[in-house]
Amino acid sequence: MTQPSTPAGAAPGTAPRNDLWKPVLLRSAAALAFGAVTVFWTSPSVEVMGWAGGLYLLATGVVSLRAIPAAGIAQKSAPGKMLSFAGASSAGAGVVVLLLHSDLVFGVIAALGLGVAGVLELACGLRHRGRHVLARDWIASGIIGIGTAVLLPFFINLGAHALLGVAGGGAIISGVLWVLSGLTLRHDARGGAGKP
Numbered sequence: 564m565t566q567p568s569t570p571a572g573a574a575p576g577t578a579p580r581n582d583l584w585k586p587v588l589l590r591s592a593a594a595l596a597f598g599a600v601t602v603f604w605t606s607p608s609v610e611v612m613g614w615a616g617g618l619y620l621l622a623t624g625v626v627s628l629r630a631i632p633a634a635g636i637a638q639k640s641a642p643g644k645m646l647s648f649a650g651a652s653s654a655g656a657g658v659v660v661l662l663l664h665s666d667l668v669f670g671v672i673a674a675l676g677l678g679v680a681g682v683l684e685l686a687c688g689l690r691h692r693g694r695h696v697l698a699r700d701w702i703a704s705g706i707i708g709i710g711t712a713v714l715l716p717f718f719i720n721l722g723a724h725a726l727l728g729v730a731g732g733g734a735i736i737s738g739v740l741w742v743l744s745g746l747t748l749r750h751d752a753r754g755g756a757g758k759p
Contacts, residue, residue, distance in 0.1 A: 601731025
């Protein structure tokens with residue numbers, strides 16, 4: 564999904580630095596670790612759901628916030644504010660899910676956190692399409708987040724296993740997306756380092 568290099572004529576401040584791949588791979592690691600927990604834990608309790616889901620949302624939010632400067636986006640710019648709010652909504656939902664363990668809290672709060680973050684990432688991706696190396700990834704990640712958020716409330720009555728399955732499915736899909744993006748960025752950074 565990630566474009567191999569920054570397009571010519573990119574807006575000032577949107578060209579990524581060579582270390583952008585690090586927070587991107589950290590985000591993918593958080594998503595894939597959570598996805599693995601949801602796949603291999605056959606009968607999770609509500610507490611396991613709260614801890615695993617809360618840590619995933621919190622880690623995703625924190626890593627997303629740390630990726631903004633690495634992406635070459637000013638914090639005070641409109642896209643910087645949108646991505647900051649996306650990361651903060653994920654992290655905030657993670658804290659609530661960590662502290663309050665119930666199917667209803669997870670289904671509603673995780674859906675809100677993922678939905679708000681998804682809408683903001685989608686908007687940022689659409690706004691920077693063709694001008695930022697992560698625009699396509701933000702669009703895809705936003706759609707996955709929105710889709711997961713829409714589905715979660717329908718599974719509240721089915722319990723922790725179903726809720727974790729839906730959230731974990733979205734996490735695995737976005738984790739694979741972000742791992743491909745991170746590896747592409749790392750490859751491009753290595754190639755750019757060797758050029759005079």
